[in-house]
Amino acid sequence: MLWSPPYGTISTSTKRSMILMKMELDMKPEVISFSFKKWIGLLAICMPIVSACAIEQPRDANPVAKEMVQEASGCELMPDRDRSTIVIYVPSSETKLVCNAPRSRERFIPASTYKIPHSLIALEVGAVDDENQKFQWDGRGRGVDAWNTNTSMADAVSASTVWVFQEIADKIGQPREQEWVEKLEYGNANVGSADDLRHFWLRGPLKISAEEQVAFLQRLHNGQLNADASSMTRTIRMIQSGQAKDGSIIYGKTGAMLPIDDEGFLRSDTPGLLPNATERTGWFVGWIERPVESGGPVYFALNLDLELPNTMRARTKATYALLKSNGFPVPNAIDKD
Numbered sequence: 001m002l003w004s005p006p007y008g009t010i011s012t013s014t015k016r017s018m019i020l021m022k023m024e025l026d027m028k029p030e031v032i033s034f035s036f037k038k039w040i041g042l043l044a045i046c047m048p049i050v051s052a053c054a055i056e057q058p059r060d061a062n063p064v065a066k067e068m069v070q071e072a073s074g075c076e077l078m079p080d081r082d083r084s085t086i087v088i089y090v091p092s093s094e095t096k097l098v099c100n101a102p103r104s105r106e107r108f109i110p111a112s113t114y115k116i117p118h119s120l121i122a123l124e125v126g127a128v129d130d131e132n133q134k135f136q137w138d139g140r141g142r143g144v145d146a147w148n149t150n151t152s153m154a155d156a157v158s159a160s161t162v163w164v165f166q167e168i169a170d171k172i173g174q175p176r177e178q179e180w181v182e183k184l185e186y187g188n189a190n191v192g193s194a195d196d197l198r199h200f201w202l203r204g205p206l207k208i209s210a211e212e213q214v215a216f217l218q219r220l221h222n223g224q225l226n227a228d229a230s231s232m233t234r235t236i237r238m239i240q241s242g243q244a245k246d247g248s249i250i251y252g253k254t255g256a257m258l259p260i261d262d263e264g265f266l267r268s269d270t271p272g273l274l275p276n277a278t279e280r281t282g283w284f285v286g287w288i289e290r291p292v293e294s295g296g297p298v299y300f301a302l303n304l305d306l307e308l309p310n311t312m313r314a315r316t317k318a319t320y321a322l323l324k325s326n327g328f329p330v331p332n333a334i335d336k337d
Contacts, residue, residue, distance in 0.1 A: 067089070070096070072086065073097075078322070080305065081100055083307075084103070084318070085103035086319065087211055087214050092295045106209055107209045108209070109281060111256050111283060112162075112255035113213065116220070118168065119131065119235045120227055121184075123228075123234060124228060125180075131238055135153075143268070147163065151164050174192075174196075177197070186208060187209070192205045203257075217299050218299050220232055244288070248288050250330070251288075252285065252287075253283075254316065256283070280306035282304050282311050283303050284300075284316050288328055298328050300323060302315060
């Protein structure tokens with residue numbers, strides 16, 4: 001029987017290799033004096049070095065990339081199957097449900113869905129004292145009533161108050177914004193130059209796909225981002241948005257590419273603020289926090305072309321319709337059955 005070293009048990013394959021090596025040594029006259037006990041001692045010294053080289057490799061950076069992919073039920077409920085997509089990822093069954101798979105891999109400007117990582121970055125670098133710190137409104141109407149008031153970062157996430165996050169971007173600065181989108185592996189991880197600081201998430205160059213949104217949200221939810229656990233928890237708390245009949249909690253954030261200038265004014269009469277007339281994307285991204293016994297979390301990301309009719313409302317309506325069609329809980333206000 002082979003000796004087992006104190007730091008662990010020798011595997012069957014290792015034992016087999018040791019026996020074969022001993023046999024080979026025994027057949028060679030020049031090493032006849034090299035005893036098997038000495039060889040075992042040498043192996044005991046060397047094995048920790050070999051073990052150190054066999055450390056488990058890091059997991060794939062995109063946790064949904066290699067899962068089983070199926071077409072989601074109810075894709076006909078999407079506003080336009082060619083100009084919209086949804087990704088629903090279920091870790092418990094390692095299943096990804098998709099409508100319009102090619103579009104799910106195409107990157108688009110994140111718009112206000114970037115408020116999720118933006119809030120996390122602000123907390124990490126100290127651009128805000130905390131999520132409840134008030135930003136003082138300057139008295140100028142910006143086209144949306146909810147934007148015309150003193151506002152905390154948490155309230156700005158809920159109301160998508162652009163001017164607050166433009167001030168936050170100023171405090172973070174372009175170098176740190178760039179550093180953090182790379183650290184978080186967010187989309188194409190490109191915030192552009194200092195001239196783009198107040199609009200890189202509204203007009204580019206930052207872009208992300210629905211697939212990447214889901215992967216980012218999963219890492220945020222699981223505490224796997226390169227950030228402080230407290231900052232991640234506080235960011236998650238800011239995007240809690242509803243509850244389903246079964247007690248599941250809904251977390252989510254909408255986004256829409258709208259003509260907004262660098263002072264946070266909505267300029268509906270100035271389409272030139274958009275990168276081009278054909279790219280107007282709307283988003284709804286998030287997850288459903290189901291109890292473990294009910295299957296655990298379900299992550300989702302929908303995007304669509306805002307040129308389609310009634311698409312601002314369709315962002316959430318279509319998402320919940322698809323989730324419900326595939327057997328997942330939706331908020332009480334939506335689930336009328």
